Amino acid sequence: MEHKLEDSTALLRRTPAALNALLRDLPESWTASNEGENTWSAFDVVGHLIHGERTDWMPRVERILNFGESRAFDPFDRFAQAKQSLGKTLPQLLDEFASLRSANLGKLGALNLRSEDFGKKGQHPALGVVTLSELLATWAAHDLTHLHQISRVLGYQYRDAVGPWKAYLGVMHCTGHGA
Amino acid sequence: MEHKLEDSTALLRRTPAALNALLRDLPESWTASNEGENTWSAFDVVGHLIHGERTDWMPRVERILNFGESRAFDPFDRFAQAKQSLGKTLPQLLDEFASLRSANLGKLGALNLRSEDFGKKGQHPALGVVTLSELLATWAAHDLTHLHQISRVLGYQYRDAVGPWKAYLGVMHCTGHGA
Secondary structure, three states: OOOOHHHHHHHHHHHHHHHHHHHOOOOHHHHOOOOOOOOOOHHHHHHHHHHHHHHOHHHHHHHHHHHHHHOOOOOOOOOOHHHHOOOOOHHHHHHHHHHHHHHHHHHHHHOOOOHHHOOOEEEEOOOEEEEHHHHHHHHHHHHHHHHHHHHHHHHHOOOOOOHHHHHHOHHHHOOOOOO | OOOOHHHHHHHHHHHHHHHHHHHOOOOHHHHOOOOOOOOOOHHHHHHHHHHHHHHOHHHHHHHHHHHHHHOOOOOOOOOOHHHHOOOOOHHHHHHHHHHHHHHHHHHHHHOOOOHHHOOOEEEEOOOEEEEHHHHHHHHHHHHHHHHHHHHHHHHHOOOOOOHHHHHHOHHHHOOOOOO
16 A cells, blocks of 8 residues: 555544544543553553654654755654653543644645655654655554554453453464564 | 452453544554554554454353353454454444443443452363453453554554664563564
């Protein structure tokens, strides 16, 4: 599947509603639990998605368009949500994510990107040269990686409750595939 | 996390809406694509969830309540959806899943299960003795295993589009954990 802007935005538009439908008012025994020390709960993951909307995706799109490879992206703080989500409820985070995502997709649309833009290059601080097309595809795939994680973290909470069925449930055997 | 009926039903109620928000009218390049020969697309997975609502979960609850261990569950056909989804659209499947799930949760509620029921035992054709509590937990965890799978199958379609970011995206490194 080649990258197409409309495919990526179709997914990016849907993620906040999907997470909202899954997580809003789900008991905290699911949403506040993680997989052990130094792992994330569903609540933490939504905070991470919010931080990405604020500091990562659209700022990097703009960096490529304005500076090309001459100015590398700012590194992404993958632990910022611990502070930023403090004192908030999950419904608040879900609302915040939906609102930021919607505003970012509005900004992206207003750029009126043309086919010749997608090959434009930027500089990732660790990965080196990347294209605008790869950045947009990664924004969408990053949603999927965290939906994958959330389903795993929720599943983990039932690892004992399912008894012998654990053998058949793929999600129970996933230990994550983090870099 | 011990199994509680209200936790399982909270999740079971949310899955159809979450899948609807994620998949309805998403381009077919995402939803009709699988991970290669003998693997499932998101469309196939929703068909599988429908088949479970029709033949697996509530019939097994009733089997335990009516027959205990004396009559084993009917085996679950994990490939039935290929025929049953034929000629249907994904929005039709999403509607069908939501409607069957809602009806099944209605039936489950009408059973007025009490705490002493959850330890009741049934006979799984391959796993042996299982409890009603384990069956109900597995129904919910089975939703999560397929949400995990759908996010992986969608992510797989962008494995090339993300370029070097693939290294950072856990979902791209998941190959499933099927039994």
